[in-house]
Amino acid sequence: MKRALPILIALTLTASACGKQAEETTTTTPATTTTAAPTTTAAPTTTVYTGPVSLLNGLPIPDAALLDRRVIAVKIDNHWDARPQSGIELADAVIELRVEGGLTRWMALFHTGDADYLGPIRSGRPADAKVVRSLEAVMFTSGAQPWVQRGIKGVGTPMFIDVRPGMFRISERFAPHNLYGDTNLLREYADSRGLEDTPPPAGLWEIGPFPTDAASARRVDVAFSGDFSSSWLWSGSTWERFINGDEPSETVDQEGTTTQITADTLVMIVGEFYTASPPAGESGSSVPSTETVGTGRVVVFSEGKAVEGTWERGSAEDPFVLKTTDGDPLLVPAGRVWISIVPDVGTVTWE
16 A cells, blocks of 8 residues: 655753863962853754654654555535534545535545534535545535436545434524534544445645745745635645635634634646536436546645646546646645645736
8 A cells, every 4th residue: 555755843942051160269268169061052952853644744744554545535615504514634635625506615634533513514526536536535415416426426535425423413503504524434434335345546636845946935826717716825824715815714613713714735736617417318417527637727826935837647546647848747735625626717926
């Protein structure tokens, strides 16, 4: 089984030692002794972290056993009546994709982490399975058109809809924006259906340090359509998410405490926008979709910097291969990652 390489985390420790030097002076009076105590500082030492890391974001994890379990992919609502969402800050990674009405929905990926209050959960779309197929993930949604369900399962991604236990309705919101879930119970549900608890064979791409010559970036604007866009502002330590211009994009816990959505790393995958339709002879409605197999533009943002390049992959079973515009490998820095699948009719700009 392929594993992520350890991420090296350096911690500098400073030690000091005190030495004593005695100097004795004798006169005709009684002897006196003067002691000087200069301080010397030892050279810094470095502790290197070589423990287990998440395959999805490269961050250290407390227990290596967490690597040996499946990825849970849960579709999350982003309608204005669904905001603020809950639990996504606990995901290993979040994927954002365009749906109808120019809006987006999210796919929260849980591998080494879990959330017991996650939602609102919404229905699946054709592009979902292509994005997560390489992780051998199990999808959970509130529903999907029959032809969409067959398409998702047809690429080899197990999919379950509005399951009990594992999902529940809350009274504080109205349907369809009130279905929530507990990923711990969703894992148990997948076990009960006889699915092997298969860990991902690899991550979405290679994780590693950013190029030293990366360009400065302080604001990122992403337009998925003429009706919806988001912005990310670099705070000096993290990327902060905004919508509708300057409105903070937030999550809320069960106690009602809201927190702004942030990320350490942003990956913008630009793909061909197309309309997905039911196969000939099948009923159902067409839906917008974005291609993630083939090749296209990519921009990665981290540490207040940006690197532009290209992505490619031959099939949905393959991880993304990212390269700089010069053709060198483009590594994604370790950190909490937000992935935007941006249709080529949209835009990704920064300053």
